Amino acid sequence: MRFSQALINTVREVPADAEIISHQLMLRTGMIKKLAAGIYSYLPLGYRVIRKIERIIRQEMDLAGAQEVYLPVLCPSEIWQESGRWSLYGPELMRLKDRHQREFCLGPTHEEVITDLVRREVRSYRQLPVNLYQIQTKFRDEIRPRFGLMRGREFIMKDAYSFDVDEEGAEISYIKMKETYQNIFSRCGLKFKMVEADTGAIGGSFSHEFMVLAESGEDLIAGCQKCDYGSNIEKAECLAQKGEFSSDAGLWKERESVSTPNLTAVKEVASFLGVNPEQLVKTLFVQADQEIVAVLIRGDYELNEVKLKNLLGAAEITMADKETIETVTGGSMGFSGPVGLKNVRLLADYSVKNLVNFVTGANLKDTHLINVNWERDCPVPAFADLRIVQEGDVCPRCGTALSITRGIEVGHIFKLGTKYSKALKACYLDREGEEKVIVMGCYGIGVGRTMAAAIEQNHDKDGIIWPMPIAPYQVLVLPTDVTDKEIRDTADFIYGQLLAVGIETIIDDRDERPGIKFKDADLLGIPLRITIGRKSLNQGLVEIRIRESGETIRVPKDKYQEKVQELIHKLSNIYIMKLI
RNA sequence: CGGGGCGUAGCGCAGCCUGGUAGCGCACCGGUUUUGGGAACCGGAUGUCGGAGGUUCAAAUCCUCUCGCCCCGACCA
Numbered sequence A: 001m002r003f004s005q006a007l008i009n010t011v012r013e014v015p016a017d018a019e020i021i022s023h024q025l026m027l028r029t030g031m032i033k034k035l036a037a038g039i040y041s042y043l044p045l046g047y048r049v050i051r052k053i054e055r056i057i058r059q060e061m062d063l064a065g066a067q068e069v070y071l072p073v074l075c076p077s078e079i080w081q082e083s084g085r086w087s088l089y090g091p092e093l094m095r096l097k098d099r100h101q102r103e104f105c106l107g108p109t110h111e112e113v114i115t116d117l118v119r120r121e122v123r124s125y126r127q128l129p130v131n132l133y134q135i136q137t138k139f140r141d142e143i144r145p146r147f148g149l150m151r152g153r154e155f156i157m158k159d160a161y162s163f164d165v166d167e168e169g170a171e172i173s174y175i176k177m178k179e180t181y182q183n184i185f186s187r188c189g190l191k192f193k194m195v196e197a198d199t200g201a202i203g204g205s206f207s208h209e210f211m212v213l214a215e216s217g218e219d220l221i222a223g224c225q226k227c228d229y230g231s232n233i234e235k236a237e238c239l240a241q242k243g244e245f246s247s248d249a250g251l252w253k254e255r256e257s258v259s260t261p262n263l264t265a266v267k268e269v270a271s272f273l274g275v276n277p278e279q280l281v282k283t284l285f286v287q288a289d290q291e292i293v294a295v296l297i298r299g300d301y302e303l304n305e306v307k308l309k310n311l312l313g314a315a316e317i318t319m320a321d322k323e324t325i326e327t328v329t330g331g332s333m334g335f336s337g338p339v340g341l342k343n344v345r346l347l348a349d350y351s352v353k354n355l356v357n358f359v360t361g362a363n364l365k366d367t368h369l370i371n372v373n374w375e376r377d378c379p380v381p382a383f384a385d386l387r388i389v390q391e392g393d394v395c396p397r398c399g400t401a402l403s404i405t406r407g408i409e410v411g412h413i414f415k416l417g418t419k420y421s422k423a424l425k426a427c428y429l430d431r432e433g434e435e436k437v438i439v440m441g442c443y444g445i446g447v448g449r450t451m452a453a454a455i456e457q458n459h460d461k462d463g464i465i466w467p468m469p470i471a472p473y474q475v476l477v478l479p480t481d482v483t484d485k486e487i488r489d490t491a492d493f494i495y496g497q498l499l500a501v502g503i504e505t506i507i508d509d510r511d512e513r514p515g516i517k518f519k520d521a522d523l524l525g526i527p528l529r530i531t532i533g534r535k536s537l538n539q540g541l542v543e544i545r546i547r548e549s550g551e552t553i554r555v556p557k558d559k560y561q562e563k564v565q566e567l568i569h570k571l572s573n574i575y576i577m578k579l580i
Numbered sequence B: 001c002g003g004g005g006c007g008u009a010g011c012g013c014a015g016c017c018u019g020g021u022a023g024c025g026c027a028c029c030g031g032u033u034u035u036g037g038g039a040a041c042c043g044g045a046u047g048u049c050g051g052a053g054g055u056u057c058a059a060a061u062c063c064u065c066u067c068g069c070c071c072c073g074a075c076c077a
Helices: A021-028 A044-063 A076-081 A110-119 A167-187 A267-274 A307-314 A320-331 A420-425 A445-457 A484-498 A516-526 A534-538 A560-573
Strands: A033-034 A039-042 A074-076 A094-097 A103-108 A130-139 A154-164 A192-196 A206-213 A219-224 A228-234 A258-260 A281-288 A292-297 A317-319 A344-349 A357-363 A367-374 A381-385 A402-417 A427-429 A436-438 A439-446 A475-479 A505-507 A528-532 A542-545 A554-555
Touching: A021 A033, A021 A154, A044 A154, A044 A167, A044 A445, A074 A076, A076 A103, A076 A110, A076 A357, A076 A420, A103 A427, A103 A436, A110 A130, A110 A154, A110 A439, A130 A167, A130 A420, A154 A167, A154 A445, A167 A192, A167 A206, A167 A439, A192 A219, A192 A402, A192 A528, A206 A228, A206 A445, A267 A357, A267 A367, A281 A307, A281 A320, A292 A307, A292 A320, A307 A317, A307 A357, A317 A560, A320 A528, A381 A436, A381 A475, A402 A420, A420 A436, A420 A439, A475 A484, A484 A505, A484 A528, A484 A560, A528 A560, A534 A542, A542 A560, A554 A560
Parallel strands: A192 A228, A292 A344, A344 A381, A475 A505, A475 A528
Antiparallel strands: A033 A039, A074 A103, A094 A103, A130 A154, A154 A439, A192 A206, A206 A402, A219 A228, A219 A402, A258 A367, A281 A292, A281 A317, A357 A367, A402 A439, A427 A436, A528 A542, A542 A554
């Protein structure tokens, strides 16, 4: 490509509405352009990166035996009603009607469509297992799209679905995808961590997320510093207190009411009473579908709503409002406690199980109770793991301290089991001629998000540093002065030769000052730059500069090609290369 | 949906309080000098001031409504 003819507009100033570095750099390099909130056009340079990532995905998926398909984006509501998600998916589903008032949605994910396809195509165990994937634009009416390509309402996703005869087969498919994903993200030049995750709206029994470690990540992940345990914080287990509940009545002190005017926050109450927050029990009221549930948790911990939602099997949970709380407790919000609570289901986090002589609200305005004890003062609640893991909590696998870091979810794999195949009756006949339900898995990758994550991890103050495998071009040829015939001719010659040997090359043939070209070269982040300038040329040399290290290598102008080939090879091979 | 902020040239912003000819920097076009890390000078083009309504002799500016965008929260693969 000739820069002078390419639609590449770089800008010096950072657009005001871009918060994170990848978004800023994509806008400054003119790779993407916003059309509306969460909806972007990909310009030529940006789209080249997308296609490079897609190519890696295709290679690895094909290598894993998956087959590419292309499913409709526009989906009739019927199959969504069959799976039950037409009502469950909520407002995030982009719904529309055709001229006959028939209802449709724009696919946010394709379990229904693929399961419908497979139930029509697959009859026999001989046709299984099969893994089908596609790379397609998805639509989700996100409450809050943000950070450029990180969370869009329209985005490119690779989604794959595996179909197996039984759980055992599904496990093999799952493991295969796990390995494939590791290859894909490694080849994209990403540092990532695979973590356990909640299954959310997709459902299923088990899932892993692929998290790119980055400060700007929207997800928090708990990782063990010693073993390889990692988990999304939504899922991360907090070790249960072992054993049956028992309490030593000999330690119990007499329960008392204490006046705590206007003190509702845990910290305030604790310091007023001269105790640690660990000695307080918070009582939270949650609206779980139609039911109100009281959840008890230690003062210094936070409720994990995902864990609670899963435990209750509720479709939706929200924190109860002030009126509800005051009706249920008969007291004032901020002074709730388990003592004397009636007609409410009581759940408690393990963290409060072994507390003795603890502090709670009194269900009476401006009053707390001290020296509260289970059994004597209120019934022993059901205990469960309901809190959010914290930095320093112990690893549920090995007992070492956990640390919490931020991550960008670029991929997510699920063991679906028979959730969709059962709902849509996707069955096959086994060897004995008996009808069985197909066991499924599904596997997603955010393509645009992967691109953004790559920039988050690979940039410096001057711009992007593309990993060789996903760079829009591998080499940038930069003549410092195109009005100098010898410089121009040498650059053109090198450019032509590189193209001829199949190296993706762009030549900055603009009649601009060298400074501008150097700045743009760094901003665009092409891994290798060949500079042809007067000084070197007088000695018969050209310069090869490595964007990542800043290293410059001078080579005779007729010897540049071997060196470039060698560097491309080296810069590609630092990632796991399993090219066919 | 709740809270906060912002809409003026392609980008970044000033002007608004106190109504009166719409401005600055970058980018863009032409020219001269320059040419190894975002040059200097001269000249030029570019605006439904987000939209609608109202007040007024007069509205970017005041009032009402509305749309869009960004951030935080709730929510979410």
